Amino acid sequence: MLHGSMRAFVLEEEENKAGLEVASSTMMKVEENMSNPTTSASSQNPVPAKRKRGLPGNPDPDAEVIALSPNTLMATNRFVCEICNKGFQRDQNLQLHRRGHNLPWKLKQRTNKQVRKKVYICPDASCVHHDPSRALGDLSGIKKHFSRKHGEKKWKCEKCSKKYAVHSDWRAHCKICGTREYRCDCGTLFSRRDSFITHRAFCDALAEESARVTQANPVADHHQHLYSQPLSSHELAAGQSTTMQPQFPDGLRSQHADIRRSHGTYVTMKQEISSPWAACQGPEPQPAASTSQSQMDPLSSIYATMLESEFQREGQSSLPASYRTSTTFPFLSATALFQKEAQMGAVTARPRHIDQMAAHTSSATGFSLGWCSGGAPLHGVKTHSALLHEMACPPPPPADIAGFSEGKPQ
DNA sequence: GACTAGAAGGGGCTAAGGTT
C-alpha cells in the first residue's frame, strides 16, 4: 500500500564514483489519493494534553522522501577526498578540504525557502520501511533502524550474549540484564517473573504433597531430593528426628531465608532456627554424665528452671526425667522443640494446634500460625509455646553446645 | 575574531506493538 499524496522521492545514488559521494538526486512523483490516518486525526482533534507520537512508519504525506544507500547509512566518514582518500562526515568539510588540493569546491549555500520535512526509506527492498508509506521520520531513526535490522551486531552483552547493532540499545540492555532474577527454593533460576510464579506453584504443591508423605514416612522430602540435603525448618517441625542434623551450607541457608523474605512468608523462623543447626555441627556430644545443670549455659539453665516450675505449677511433681537430663533446650532444633512440647502436651494435655502445626509443614503461613495462633490453647500449653518461642529466637549460641545431639528425648 | 544559526551525530527516554 502506497502512501497517498507523497510528493517527492529523492533517490540518492547507490554508487559512489571515485570514492566521492555524489549527491545527485532524482525526483519522482508518487500520486495516489490516500489519507494519512495520523495527520487527519490530528487535524480534527484538539491538541491533547499529553502529546502522543505518531505511529511508526507513517510520515507526513507532504514530506520529501529520501532513499539513502546502505553505504551512506552505515558510513561514518562518507565524504571521501579522491586525492588523499581522507573521509569526512560532511560534505562541507570535504569541500573545505578540497580547497587545500586546489580542486574545485562548492559550499552549500543557505537557502531562504522553507525547508520541507524529510522522511527516509530503508534501502533494503525486503524491509517494510522500504515502502515510502512506511518511511521513517528522521535520519537518526532510519540509521538506527538500518543498523538494528540489517547491520552487523557488534555489541555483545557479557552476561547473556545477546548482540546489538546499536550501541545505545546495547547499553540500555546491559543496564537491566541480570537485574531481574527470580530464584526458587529449589535453586532454579528464572529471568521471567511469570515463569518463576508458575514454577513456584508447582514447587509449593510438591512441597505440600511431600509434607503429607513426610507424616507417613519421615524420610520423604522433595527438598532432600532437590538439594540432596536436609532440611528446612517447617519440615523439621513435621516431626523428624533430631538425630538428623541439617547441613545447609551457610550460603544456601541464608539464600533460602532471603527467598522467603522476598515472598513475605516464614522468614523469621527460618533464620532463627538456622542458628542451632550451625551449633549442632560442633564438637562430639558430651557424655550425659558430664552435662550437669551447673555446666549448662545460662539460657539452658534458665529454661530448665522455667520448665520445671511450670510443671510443678501444673501439679506435676517435677519435670520428667527425660527433660531433666537434657541440658540443651535453647539450642534444640525446631523438631526437638516440637517433640518436647508434644511430649509435654501428652503429659498434660495435648493441644490441637500442635497437630495443626504439623499438618501445615509445607505452608509458610501455616508454620507461623503454629507460633502465633490467636486461638485459645488449652491451659498450660500457651506457656509452653511461649517458652518454645523464646527458645526458638535466642541470641546466637556459643560454639560448643554439649549434649545437643544426644538424640530425641526418651 | 566573535557571535549566531543551522545541520548533523549520538544518546536517553518512552510509547507502541509483538512475543512468550
Next chain:
DNA sequence: AACCTTAGCCCCTTCTAGTC
C-alpha cells in the same frame, strides 16, 4: 500479564557558514 524490541522524539554537543 509481563517482557522485549523497535521507532519516534527530544536534548546536547560539535562543526561550519554567514554576518558583523
